[in-house]
Amino acid sequence: MEKRTEIKELGEFGLIDRITRNFDIKNPSTRIGVGDDAAAIECGNEYLLLSADMMNEGVHFDLTYTPLQHLGYKAISINVSDIAAMNGVPQQVVVSLGLSNRFSVEAVEMLYSGVKAACEDFNVDLVGGDTTSSASGLIISVTVTGRVDRDRIALRSKAEKGDIVCATGDLGAAYIGLQVLEREKQVFLANPEMQPDLEKYPYIAGRQLKPKARTDIIHELAELNVKPNAMIDISDGLASELHHLSKQSNVGFFIYEDKLPIDKQTYDTAVEFNIDPITCVMNGGEDYELLFTIRQDDFERLKNHPDIHFIGYATEKEKGVNLVTKNKNVYPVKAQGWDHFNEKEKGK
């Protein structure tokens, strides 16, 4: 019998490593290939950045509680986030749709009104794609381009020992927002006359349904003349992203629990759900904030920024990735993030 290895045994990143390891780069225009938030291609004096993300119904979204406009917005936003994570500015998107016959023209128009709103917010042009049918459910596959000056590109591999670790916005909200949406769905399924109780949770529900890529931060870093050493967007959870930076930059990290940015609604709702709020921050996915490291010399220029938080520092690789609790205990951080191939592990 032929060998059968389940994909969840390897996980998403293990699978990508395995299937791409035999590929080589043949074109001199290819400067960065697989392994960062986006690829980088020579384009005159700049780099053109290229990244793709696919969202599938029943895996990445549930149309029971996801408005199509928000979904269209999110599909663009999460792609733009990968361009921001390279310190780049987004420019074009191509959107490929797979539609089952459940979807009407009006439904696709709703979806595209969200795509359009995102294109306007992020100043990107819709330049193409593919519109086709699917045997079941909705598929949204987006590719985004961006630009970055050659000397300003931020890679996952360039963090250095002594760098200060920065995170934007707040973390964990999208994950706990998802818990609320799922709970209200169950309440509705059990009793369709119950109204969903979302008014109490506008911020966290919005963070899940309509995240906003942090292109604002990229413009501000340029204005403040700060170039991050390494950068990544927080899509799979802070813990997972720290491990990517650690692995690719050959550094370790100390992260301080009392420096982690968490919104009050996230905190209160986590407590309500009996989930440790720090678990939401460390392992909850889909925040689409930015995680980056800066040289200590750049701290002065950023220290008054209201939405950039200094959560720790980079150290020797051998020390690993660590969380320093409020009680000064030090725990190794596991790489556990959102893995679509093994959803059961999520949030544990």
Added chain:
Amino acid sequence: MEKRTEIKELGEFGLIDRITRNFDIKNPSTRIGVGDDAAAIECGNEYLLLSADMMNEGVHFDLTYTPLQHLGYKAISINVSDIAAMNGVPQQVVVSLGLSNRFSVEAVEMLYSGVKAACEDFNVDLVGGDTTSSASGLIISVTVTGRVDRDRIALRSKAEKGDIVCATGDLGAAYIGLQVLEREKQVFLANPEMQPDLEKYPYIAGRQLKPKARTDIIHELAELNVKPNAMIDISDGLASELHHLSKQSNVGFFIYEDKLPIDKQTYDTAVEFNIDPITCVMNGGEDYELLFTIRQDDFERLKNHPDIHFIGYATEKEKGVNLVTKNKNVYPVKAQGWDHFNEKEKGK
């Protein structure tokens, strides 16, 4: 009740027109947006080309008779074909996969061995993508980049009255190949002990399962110093592509039945299936040959090319798109091509 318009009422192209008409172009780097085989973006002294195609299990392929290696090859090839259709040279691809838990790591490796073979044949680099799960079946979404000199880009909109219409290779083979594959599948389902009878049809089965984009033609046109006025790849059938050129260039066409390139195996198999061979040529999809127009002055330079066929000429728009039969009768050509949203019409 809300209005519900079925997508098949509009068809793929009507839907694309409807959902993209409110989008505007904001970035000066965007030179060609939605509406051609690929978008064109300024990139130093050249244009960077960008195109995407999605293939969904149960719609675009049937794994009962499609080897995964061939499918991986085809996913790249059909995207590269869109770059060729702009007179460009492909350079990079990003590949996003949706995988249900039916697929093992070994299956994905098979698929990627085909992706790799295509990357080598077409000299393109795999630079990224997304690997995620799907609720059902296999989804392959590819975006390809390419390059073209600014003065050599070939658009759908630049055919001129008097141009000679050229088609590469031969047409209709992929469509009739699909009929054979479908028939053998039914035979197998009825009696699993029957062996599929594909040895008789190697060429047409191969044209369906593993089409090869005509990047060779692009290099030869450059060597012969011929720039097509207008170009498109033949993915939805010759009739449909002629109508795209007609609409976007404001010209009509006369196409001669006796000039249409058809392989003997295609012809014989069409007869065996009781299908008019010319219907296969005109309306069968997935040939991935190139359809282009040239100035009459360029005919001399191409006339001895063994794989470029001169099938008609462009005329005034008012005359429409016409087929001149062997008996010199003239029939208007309907735009009927492959439409995933209305498969029943296919091939009629």
